[in-house]
Amino acid sequence: MDERTFLEGYDPAGFPAVAVTVDVVALTIRDGRLHVLLVERGAHPFAGWRALPGGFVRDETLDAAALRELAEETGLRPGEGALDRVHLEQLRSYGDPGRDPRMRVISVAYLAFAPSLPDPRPGSDAAGAFWVPVDEVAELAFDHAAVLADGLDRARAKLEYTPLATAFVGPEFTIAELRAVYAAVWGEELHAGNFHRKVLSVPGFVESTGETAPRAGERGGPKPRLYRAGDARLLHPALLRPAREDGIR
Amino acid sequence: MDERTFLEGYDPAGFPAVAVTVDVVALTIRDGRLHVLLVERGAHPFAGWRALPGGFVRDETLDAAALRELAEETGLRPGEGALDRVHLEQLRSYGDPGRDPRMRVISVAYLAFAPSLPDPRPGSDAAGAFWVPVDEVAELAFDHAAVLADGLDRARAKLEYTPLATAFVGPEFTIAELRAVYAAVWGEELHAGNFHRKVLSVPGFVESTGETAPRAGERGGPKPRLYRAGDARLLHPALLRPAREDGIR
DNA sequence: GAGGGTTGACCTCAGTGTGAGAACAAGCTA
DNA sequence: TAGCTTGTTCTCACACTGAGGTCAACCCTC
Numbered sequence: 001m002d003e004r005t006f007l008e009g010y011d012p013a014g015f016p017a018v019a020v021t022v023d024v025v026a027l028t029i030r031d032g033r034l035h036v037l038l039v040e041r042g043a044h045p046f047a048g049w050r051a052l053p054g055g056f057v058r059d060e061t062l063d064a065a066a067l068r069e070l071a072e073e074t075g076l077r078p079g080e081g082a083l084d085r086v087h088l089e090q091l092r093s094y095g096d097p098g099r100d101p102r103m104r105v106i107s108v109a110y111l112a113f114a115p116s117l118p119d120p121r122p123g124s125d126a127a128g129a130f131w132v133p134v135d136e137v138a139e140l141a142f143d144h145a146a147v148l149a150d151g152l153d154r155a156r157a158k159l160e161y162t163p164l165a166t167a168f169v170g171p172e173f174t175i176a177e178l179r180a181v182y183a184a185v186w187g188e189e190l191h192a193g194n195f196h197r198k199v200l201s202v203p204g205f206v207e208s209t210g211e212t213a214p215r216a217g218e219r220g221g222p223k224p225r226l227y228r229a230g231d232a233r234l235l236h237p238a239l240l241r242p243a244r245e246d247g248i249r
Numbered sequence: 250m251d252e253r254t255f256l257e258g259y260d261p262a263g264f265p266a267v268a269v270t271v272d273v274v275a276l277t278i279r280d281g282r283l284h285v286l287l288v289e290r291g292a293h294p295f296a297g298w299r300a301l302p303g304g305f306v307r308d309e310t311l312d313a314a315a316l317r318e319l320a321e322e323t324g325l326r327p328g329e330g331a332l333d334r335v336h337l338e339q340l341r342s343y344g345d346p347g348r349d350p351r352m353r354v355i356s357v358a359y360l361a362f363a364p365s366l367p368d369p370r371p372g373s374d375a376a377g378a379f380w381v382p383v384d385e386v387a388e389l390a391f392d393h394a395a396v397l398a399d400g401l402d403r404a405r406a407k408l409e410y411t412p413l414a415t416a417f418v419g420p421e422f423t424i425a426e427l428r429a430v431y432a433a434v435w436g437e438e439l440h441a442g443n444f445h446r447k448v449l450s451v452p453g454f455v456e457s458t459g460e461t462a463p464r465a466g467e468r469g470g471p472k473p474r475l476y477r478a479g480d481a482r483l484l485h486p487a488l489l490r491p492a493r494e495d496g497i498r
Numbered sequence: 499g500a501g502g503g504t505t506g507a508c509c510t511c512a513g514t515g516t517g518a519g520a521a522c523a524a525g526c527t528a
Numbered sequence: 529t530a531g532c533t534t535g536t537t538c539t540c541a542c543a544c545t546g547a548g549g550t551c552a553a554c555c556c557t558c
Contacts, residue, residue: 060346106269447516
């Protein structure tokens with residue numbers, strides 16, 4: 001039997017029914033704090049609980065499914081600008097039997113990073129969605145608390161060795177804005193002078209626009225220079241976090 | 250309707266049929282070269298092609314499915330010793346429509362690291378499995394070439410900041426054996442003196458057994474000291490790869 | 499419009515980690 | 529025994545980092 005004949009006679013019903021979903025850990029920074037997008041579930045199971053936005057995968061790639069869910073839940077449409085600058089990457093998959101009481105569900109989790117996005121639109125599908133500071137997130141539906149924790153770990157680690165922080169700011173930004181991203185994600189302040197030296201010394205991290213901001217910060221200081229994201233995909237040498245206590249190993 | 254009533258009336262057949270598989274990128278080092286475990290497919294589709302070992306997920310966790318597939322394909326049984334020391338971690342998931350010509354298949358890929366394992370047992374299910382040097386792998390079935398490439402990237406990166414290399418050697422090892430692991434995975438020699446200094450200076454990477462090997466290497470030299478893996482889960486500071494050419498970014 | 503406080507950009511200095519090379523003795527093979 | 533290989537330890541120059549200071553631009557209040 002050749003492969004064509006085999007495929008024509010193949011019966012897909014011979015395998016156990018499994019559903020595949022995508023769940024998105026969407027992170028943004030508002031007012032200097034790291035926020036995650038959550039929805040309030042209207043339907044069972046876990047009706048009334050907060051959860052990560054997500055849904056069943058249709059006839060599309062996993063990446064496309066994640067982007068679609070994000071667009072639906074924020075009320076933003078791809079092509080509208082804000083969503084085009086979102087950085088999206090796969091986090092990992094979760095598939096313990098029993099993680100969804102309905103049936104066997106494998107969830108492919110995604111991580112999204114975006115510059116400050118508007119509040120989800122009232123009246124749309126996204127009416128039940130909102131941004132929540134990550135340190136105020138309480139219980140979540142399913143195993144979403146673990147998914148969020150894994151996403152935060154990944155985000156914190158990737159700031160070290162990739163230019164990911166530039167995904168949280170606009171197309172032009174100041175060094176101080178970039179430093180605020182690191183401070184919000186890592187939860188600790190960084191030495192301004194050393195950060196400045198480091199960012200400018202890593203090849204391809206940022207490039208100068210030659211411009212300065214039209215005005216200084218609210219509380220004074222000189223007009224800061226503006227930068228764009230550079231073309232580096234990895235930071236060499238890396239921008240390491242201040243040493244965690246040695247015990248963490 | 251409360252949640253219990255909802256679940257009792259729930260019909261799992263309302264979702265598109267999707268199959269979930271696990272595929273395993275199992276790596277080991279033999280004769281100083283990095284090898285990957287491959288199988289020769291007996292059944293359609295891709296009959297006769299080489300592929301990563303894998304199969305459909307049953308009523309088990311994803312991790313358990315990966316370990317089961319690895320055991321079946323190597324002919325080793327969990328509890329037999331060798332398999333208990335295997336390090337297994339999830340790599341990522343692949344789910345493009347069309348990646349399997351039969352139906353929609355989501356594959357959760359795993360990465361396994363093991364000390365030199367025996368050849369798969371002839372006569373068992375694993376008769377069609379064999380270790381292949383990674384630089385001699387040609388075309389693979391499905392999108393397995395991309396999966397393997399992602400696995401190698403991950404393995405190479407993790408050597409830098411985790412004590413993963415100790416998963417490729419036995420319970421007691423010499424610094425030179427550890428250096429050979431790095432050389433095999435990274436594909437380049439490391440300065441022996443600097444490597445030695447570095448490994449001993451990173452807290453928790455290795456700990457001395459106080460013993461020396463019973464004899465020196467085949468070509469002479471003093472009897473090397475023996476070490477065990479330490480308790481560190483991350484290397485601080487990291488053991489960085491020799492700088493790739495700057496252009497790679 | 500003068501003054502105090504804040505900030506961006508830059509600099510210095512000491513300490514740490516790294517790459518490259520060399521020294522030396524133990525142990526192998528011929 | 530001779531000659532070579534290898535494990536272990538040093539040395540030295542250089543790069544990077546953390547901590548702190550300097551200075552001028554700029555905001556706000558008085």
